[in-house]
Amino acid sequence: MRIIISPILLLLVAFTGLAQFNDSTHYYVSCKSAGSINRTNANSAYLLNNAFKVSLDRKQFTLNLANSWVYGEQQNKLTNNDFNSTLDCNVYNSLPHFFYWGLGNYTSSYSLKVIDQYQTGAGLAYNVFDRAKIKINVSDGILYESSDIRLTDSTHDKYTTFRNSLRLSFKLNIHELITFNGVNFLQNSFSSSSDYIIKSNLTLGxxxxxxLSLTTTYSYNRYNRTGRENTLFSYGLTVERYF
Incomplete structure (x- = not known):
């Protein structure tokens, strides 16, 4: 029942609250709901991909809260139960094209064998292009991570590490009709060259x-410490409002 109701709840949240607006503060709310169902006499599979984001934008800083949940089953066996929540902040200064960033992130992923992962960190970002139709940004910084991962069904590995976090993000806007954006991460541990995380999310709307937009999303994640990766391709609807 939770799986069926969750997209409806996301749609309702997008049209309630955050009605405040003034000349210097802007709010943005979006929610995405996508998935697929495949059922035959002998086989069954389904996947649900939900995402919800709230942003506050001021001249001096921006604040973003993003949540996503992917749930899937195949042949009545769990394949995905992956949750991610990120709170990040960008602080702007007098330096042209540069700004500071900070974030806190929580991840729990059945498919990647991540029981709990907490990350917090900060760094510096540079806008290569910052125009209405094209935005390209590169950032780098340091993350502190505390994780509990599953090596086998009965063996856990709890550890802490510092990572270098390199990010490339972009957004293209074509005639206010088509948008193509992506966020890509490479996070290497300072303590082990074999401990790295790759995250890539691409969206065409x-x-x-x-x-209202029709959106197609491609997502790839790899956690080399667990030796697990997942690839998700989905399409659905995105509801968004500006205040």
């Missing part, structure tokens, strides 16, 4: 209405 086509506007149906000012507040």
């Amino acid at each position: 086509v506007k149906l209405r000012k507040w």
Whole structure:
């Protein structure tokens, strides 16, 4: 029941609250719901991909809260129960094209064998392009991580480490109709060259209405410490509002 109701709840949240607006503060709310169901006489599989984001934008800083949940089963066996929540902040200064960033992140992923992962850190970012139709940003910084991962069904590995976090993000806007954006991470541990994390999220959106888009999402994640990776390709609807 939770799986069926969750997209409806996301849609309702997108149209409630955060009604405040003034000349210097802007709010943004978006939610995405996508998935697939495949059922035959002998086989069954389904996947649900939900995401919800709230942003506050001011001249001096921006604050973003993003949550995603992927749930899937195949042949009545669990394949995905992956949750991610990120709170990040960008602080702007007088230096052109540069700004500071900080974040806190929580991840729990059945498919990647991550029971709990907490990350917090900060760094510096540079806007290669910052225009209405094209934005490209490169950032780097240091993360502190505390993780509990599953090596086998009965063996856990609890550890802490510092990572270098390199990020490339971009957004293209074509005639206010088509958007293509992506966020890509490479996070290497300072203590072991074989301990690295790769994250890539690409989204293509086509506007149906000012507040509604048809979106296609490609996501790839690899946690080399667990030797696990997942690839997700989904399509669905995105509801968004600006305040």
